[in-house]
Amino acid sequence: MSFSYWQLKLADRVGTLYVRFGNWLARRLRHHFYLYLAAAISVFAVVDALHLHKLFDLRQTSFDTLVKHRLVTAKPDPGIVILDIDEASLAQLAPDLGRWPWPRQVLGDVLTQINRQGARALVFDILFSEPDVFNPDSDTAFDAFLKECANCYLPWVRLNPGQDSSSELKASQIPGAQRLAPGEATIAGILPYFPAGLASGRLGFNSTVPDPDGIIRKYGVYEDHGGVRLPSLPTRVLRDSGNLSAQLPPSVLINWRGKPFSYRYISFADVYRDSMSEHPKRQRDEFRNKIVIIGSTAPSLFDIKASPVAEQFPGVEIVATALDNLKHDDYLRVPALRWLYLLLALALVWATAWSFYQHAAPEKLARWFGLSQIFLLALSYASINLSNYYINLLGPVSFSIAYFTLAKLYALATRRALEESAWTRSPTIQAGQQAELAWLQMLDETGEPMAESLLDKLCASFPGQIQTCAMSLAGSQYGGWRMFDGGLVFTHLQPVDLPPVLEEAELRRLVAQWLAQTGLHRYRLVSCSALRADYDPAIKPQVIWQTLFGQALLQSSTSSQEINT
Structure with a gap:
């Protein structure tokens, strides 16, 4: 009983310290931490490429693993x-x-x-x-x-070069030696x-x-x-x-x-x-x-x-x-591409850093990062299977994984402190402008939401002016936001004297057109609405956007009908 109590006490203390440390770190570095970390990793990568040669050169363990598990090997010469x-x-x-x-x-x-x-x-x-x-x-x-x-x-046996000075055998005396230049030197060997x-x-x-x-x-x-x-x-x-x-x-x-x-x-x-x-x-x-x-x-x-x-x-x-x-002439070659490997490592690190800095959706970021690492490792493995060259991409992979791991730990430790609502990243409404917000949600015939990849393709089929209005509810959003899976939100600022960009009828037409072209008839548009609000200096911009979104959800419930394509 006592042991269980102290276990819970310790877990509570560690959890509290973890949250406090995350909040403390977030208050001082915010999202700039991802850029600072990328700079530090980049410095180490450059030092390794120029002096240490620990990751960019041939790594014995990784090389042995690839060689041992090759699928394609040259046949032994029958001669x-x-x-x-x-x-x-x-x-x-x-x-x-x-x-x-x-x-x-x-x-x-x-x-x-x-x-x-x-x-x-x-x-x-x-x-x-x-x-x-x-x-x-x-x-x-x-x-x-x-x-x-x-x-x-x-x-004949070549002995340790450290014994050359004590040997009486001259290199030129070894039968079969080819004279290249004048000179004599002793060599340790057994003939x-x-x-x-x-x-x-x-x-x-x-x-x-x-x-x-x-x-x-x-x-x-x-x-x-x-x-x-x-x-x-x-x-x-x-x-x-x-x-x-x-x-x-x-x-x-x-x-x-x-x-x-x-x-x-x-x-x-x-x-x-x-x-x-x-x-x-x-x-x-x-x-x-x-x-x-x-x-x-x-x-x-x-x-x-x-x-x-x-x-x-x-x-x-x-x-x-x-x-x-x-x-x-088919021994393994290792191309001297250290500078190319270094540039690739820096590109991967900074691309990942920028994604973290710009609040990229965690699931999408993790997916694309994982695919990039798998591709690089597969390329190394393919090179040693399909050619006589070993393209050693372990350096770029190691540095990018090290960055992603540290950045992910920081993101988890500071998640609550750094979490921003989608509305805080919405455009600020100015005098003479009108806020436009549109909402649509796609479900299949069983009620499952449309996958994020399909939503991206649907949005990409819209005209460019509408595409630029798309706003993600993913990213750092948690909890209740999951109920909006399969949905797209569009926000736009338009001068009050110009016609609106986001129209419900136009969105319905575009969705119907895309479903007809793709043949994805199992999906239906269950919610679609578009609203507008004028500038009000007495109301915070994020409150205006939140109110529009709530009204859009309420209005869309009256138009939840299947689109016939």
Whole structure:
């Protein structure tokens, strides 16, 4: 009982403070708050666009969400095949070859058979950094295989750039490096062990380096270091085949082909056993013109990475995807449209601010604001589904939502203090003028009021002089005003020596004409009247308008009849 009492006491206190704070704020800022807030949000948007780069640049979380839930993805290139040293291969071949790493001659023997079928390239996603001290003859045989293989590509590892100064390896000494300018600089890296592989020059660094949050989104194309250009492994492969675009950035945003295992995987054990069989059963040309990437998806070999599309993504498939992207030049582009995004954000914020400032109808404002945000998000989503471009509209959306949220909270907190009657916004009557007011109400055959959107269209069909007289009873009106749903009010000031603009007969004719044109015969005009009042200095203008409206309602009750169209 005591707990319930204090709960009610606290709720009452909070409600009282909320109302007092709203009234206090409204007395000082009035509707100018919406303009002040827009200015503050605009300043922050400009600072972010020029310096902070928090909302206008690529946002990792939003980007990952869009990529992960894409409806349309490019198909994996069927010319790229992954020879997979998977868990099944490790288990099946353990009795014959022992635990991994196997003797390297085994790889050479299998790949020799594959190369005889006419493979386009054999790309290793395996680093051979040290000799096999237990199988030196096997290493000799593998080195001989590399010497004879004219389409084998080996990776080297680029270590942390912070270790460059302590390294003895010069960038120009890395096989396959392209000299761009004079100069020498050391670089931290681990090269393959085999002399034949180094002599071939077909080397490239493997760029499966994650972002600071541990997720791989980009793949390196090349690195310029010490006056030389060092290609990545996919870049080196495609440079020889002539499938590489001339203008490429140092790194690209990966255009993922879908969930893991989207490419064709072939188990190494299956190919090995078939090559050792007296009667091979596999197709003799299954690797013809294929780029074969040799790697592993076995979790025990620790080549599993995190990507936007899956928390566990095979590292070998990342290499395949990067090679596919560069081959088809369809990696994801992010247009540098920061200034356009900033202008869009400012336009949205100030358009919303002006709507609040001008007492726009809350329901209509919320509807159009929501539709604008949905449209922008849909545009971003469509761009990444239907093209290779990611139009990042999160910045404009974030700033406009932030403004709308704060403005809405202010509007709710100050609603009663700032609420104005429709009549207080009516034109002030001057000497020599006559006040005109017309009222009409549309209901359907079940008594439901006509929707606001249809009322807008009805009003838009009237002549321009009458359209400009329309006055909304929505906006900040609450409570009893709901009984006037489906109605239109027109107010106008006319010199007393001129004929009136608002005539009941003319309004009836216009409504009948519109119903006939639109075919909306389920609606009927249940109320229609028009009145006039002369200027009276002893009566406040808003009282004159209120009196006219009351008289219009009373008179219209005598003419509630269905219009035959």
